[in-house]
Amino acid sequence: xxxxxxxxxxxxxxxxxxxxxxxxxxxxxxxxxxxxxxxxxxxxxxxxxxxxxxxxxxxxxxxxxxxxxxxxxxxxxxxxxxxxxxxxxxxxxxxxxxxxxxxxxxxxxxxxxxxxxxxxxxxxxxxxxxxxxxxxxxxxxxxxxxxxxxxxxxxxxxxxxxxxxxxxxxxxxxxxxxxxxxxxxxxxxxxxxxxxxxxxxxxxxxxxxxxxxxxxxxxxxxxxxxxxxxxxxxxxxxxxxxxxxxxxxxxxxxxxxxxxxxxxxxxxxxxxxxxxxxxxxxxxxxxxxxxxxxxxxxxxxxxxxxxxxxxxxxxxxxxxxxxxxxxxxxxxxxxxxxxxxxxxxxxxxxxxxxxxxxxxxxxxxxxxxxxxxxxxxxxxxxxxxxxxxxxxxxxxxxxxxxxxxxxxxxxxxxxxxxxxxxxxxxxxxxxxxxxxxxxxxxxxxxxxxxxxxxxxxxxxxxxxxxxxxxxxxxxxxxxxxxxxxxxxxxxxxxxxxxxxxxxxxxxxxxxxx
Amino acid sequence: xxxxxxxxxxxxxxxxxxxxxxxxxxxxxxxxxxxxxxxxxxxxxxxxxxxxxxxxxxxxxxxxxxxxxxxxxxxxxxxxxxxxxxxxxxxxxxxxxxxxxxxxxxxxxxxx
Numbered sequence: 001x002x003x004x005x006x007x008x009x010x011x012x013x014x015x016x017x018x019x020x021x022x023x024x025x026x027x028x029x030x031x032x033x034x035x036x037x038x039x040x041x042x043x044x045x046x047x048x049x050x051x052x053x054x055x056x057x058x059x060x061x062x063x064x065x066x067x068x069x070x071x072x073x074x075x076x077x078x079x080x081x082x083x084x085x086x087x088x089x090x091x092x093x094x095x096x097x098x099x100x101x102x103x104x105x106x107x108x109x110x111x112x113x114x115x116x117x118x119x120x121x122x123x124x125x126x127x128x129x130x131x132x133x134x135x136x137x138x139x140x141x142x143x144x145x146x147x148x149x150x151x152x153x154x155x156x157x158x159x160x161x162x163x164x165x166x167x168x169x170x171x172x173x174x175x176x177x178x179x180x181x182x183x184x185x186x187x188x189x190x191x192x193x194x195x196x197x198x199x200x201x202x203x204x205x206x207x208x209x210x211x212x213x214x215x216x217x218x219x220x221x222x223x224x225x226x227x228x229x230x231x232x233x234x235x236x237x238x239x240x241x242x243x244x245x246x247x248x249x250x251x252x253x254x255x256x257x258x259x260x261x262x263x264x265x266x267x268x269x270x271x272x273x274x275x276x277x278x279x280x281x282x283x284x285x286x287x288x289x290x291x292x293x294x295x296x297x298x299x300x301x302x303x304x305x306x307x308x309x310x311x312x313x314x315x316x317x318x319x320x321x322x323x324x325x326x327x328x329x330x331x332x333x334x335x336x337x338x339x340x341x342x343x344x345x346x347x348x349x350x351x352x353x354x355x356x357x358x359x360x361x362x363x364x365x366x367x368x369x370x371x372x373x374x375x376x377x378x379x380x381x382x383x384x385x386x387x388x389x390x391x392x393x394x395x396x397x398x399x400x401x402x403x404x405x406x407x408x409x410x411x412x413x414x415x416x417x418x419x420x421x422x423x424x425x426x427x428x429x430x431x432x433x434x435x436x437x438x439x440x441x442x443x444x445x446x447x448x449x450x451x452x453x454x455x456x457x458x459x460x461x462x463x464x465x466x467x468x469x470x471x472x473x474x475x476x477x478x479x480x481x482x483x484x485x486x487x488x489x490x491x492x493x494x495x496x497x498x499x500x501x502x503x504x505x506x507x508x509x510x511x512x513x
Numbered sequence: 514x515x516x517x518x519x520x521x522x523x524x525x526x527x528x529x530x531x532x533x534x535x536x537x538x539x540x541x542x543x544x545x546x547x548x549x550x551x552x553x554x555x556x557x558x559x560x561x562x563x564x565x566x567x568x569x570x571x572x573x574x575x576x577x578x579x580x581x582x583x584x585x586x587x588x589x590x591x592x593x594x595x596x597x598x599x600x601x602x603x604x605x606x607x608x609x610x611x612x613x614x615x616x617x618x619x620x621x622x623x624x625x
Contacts, residue, residue, distance in 0.1 A: 171532040171535070173599070339574075342578070345585075345587050352590075
């Protein structure tokens with residue numbers, strides 16, 4: 001195969017694969033970038049929760065246990081998550097053999113349940129991992145996003161081959177050049193500079209679900225049956241719900257004692273949550289898990305105790321090299337480590353990826369506009385979908401925040417309504433793009449709407465004033481982030497308006513000459 | 514938050530110096546083509562800055578987290594900042610790179 005034909009075939013792959021998967025990739029990358037701030041957004045969307053929990057960890061644990069004892073005495077598994085730097089609430093979760101599972105957030109100081117129904121920032125996480133199709137019901141969402149991740153790897157590699165000069169022109173952006181040239185420059189710099197990040201995220205994203213995308217191991221070792229594989233390889237919990245019934249009643253020692261014993265091993269203040277199986281039974285076990293904030297690993301030390309005596313049953317500190325490697329790879333994607341600075345650069349690098357996709361889609365259409373196929377019906381369709389997939393997705397993403405802010409806190413089914421608002425807003429943008437013929441006006445209106453919605457969201461209900469008055473750093477951060485993003489969108493619209501006016505003048509000049 | 518910022522700024526300076534030696538950009542920054550010794554000095558200096566950039570972050574949170582975050586996150590973001598600076602404000606970019614180096618050196622001297 002000659003070098004030329006390789007470039008040509010890669011070009012074909014990059015162009016058409018990029019077009020079809022670009023539409024999906026944009027929503028995955030945008031929602032993934034937003035999901036970097038899932039806890040912060042949840043906090044922002046639940047104003048009733050205090051910004052920081054200055055509450056003793058032992059007290060918090062007791063609060064969670066008291067709630068579970070009162071409401072879910074019969075549940076066989078409890079999990080109590082202590083307040084963390086990012087999430088000040090106490091989370092009490094329960095699971096029964098057959099009965100319902102659930103989780104309730106508790107106000108850290110009073111222990112009162114937080115009754116607001118909301119997905120909070122988790123909405124973007126669900127959108128990112130499976131287009132918000134509940135993975136317990138149907139795995140099609142995971143598969144679609146997985147396929148999109150593979151397409152992202154393909155596009156990254158073919159892109160490097162197609163745009164041969166990218167490394168020479170690593171820093172090249174010519175805003176004053178022709179429209180097609182500027183979009184291509186932008187596509188290149190946004191795609192190439194963070195290329196290691198994008199490849200890493202696509203790859204690690206796929207490896208998170210290695211048992212789905214590389215099922216050979218599960219097929220061979222477990223006959224294709226996932227539950228035993230999950231029990232042995234993924235869950236790694238000491239206590240698991242087997243068929244065995246709970247033992248006879250016997251009081252479990254106070255949970256705070258287990259917390260102290262565990263923190264002596266993993267460091268003071270470092271236990272993130274405890275699992276309790278069969279509380280107040282002879283066979284009760286308590287297992288403490290370390291937090292993941294200060295190391296790049298998804299697998300953390302865990303210590304299991306016998307509930308009735310406090311005897312240590314098992315300490316897991318190191319795992320097999322394969323498991324440790326997977327834990328590192330998964331942590332690269334999950335980003336529970338590193339704090340605010342790393343969150344910010346992940347957020348920006350993710351947005352750069354979304355921007356690269358958006359510019360690539362624009363290159364596709366601007367390149368063809370002057371060609372014979374420029375006015376073809378299918379090109380109008382592509383332009384229309386481009387607007388909706390990029391600008392419409394931005395409108396819908398902010399609409400979700402507006403819905404969450406505007407639906408009364410006690411409204412029935414409000415969580416589902418907010419999700420529905422996202423999808424209806426997206427559909428409305430598609431219709432709008434269709435009515436506008438997918439042209440520049442559609443772009444400018446939808447990007448302008450996104451900007452206005454971003455700028456307006458902090459003002460809804462006057463919350464931004466409350467945040468400033470309370471000196472609530474995290475929520476002010478979300479307000480400020482929205483204001484900055486809103487300004488960027490509006491600046492983009494102004495710029496688009498100016499260039500379209502310039503090019504019209506240029507055409508007129510040419511006509512006059 | 515200060516150590517990550519320092520590491521990102523020093524990465525910006527390193528990338529900016531290297532970018533300023535590229536044929537496409539040298540006129541943007543200096544106004545005239547660079548002399549060969551100047552070009553060599555900027556390239557070497559830029560590479561040295563890049564190599565030294567993760568150090569403040571590493572001393573703050575340890576090598577594994579700092580290198581991962583710097584390589585995947587801070588370095589490309591510094592690169593995009595260089596792109597913006599070269600396209601719109603080349604002189605300001607040069608000043609900022611100088612400031613970054615000065616601040617870093619001042620930091621080192623103070624630490625002694």
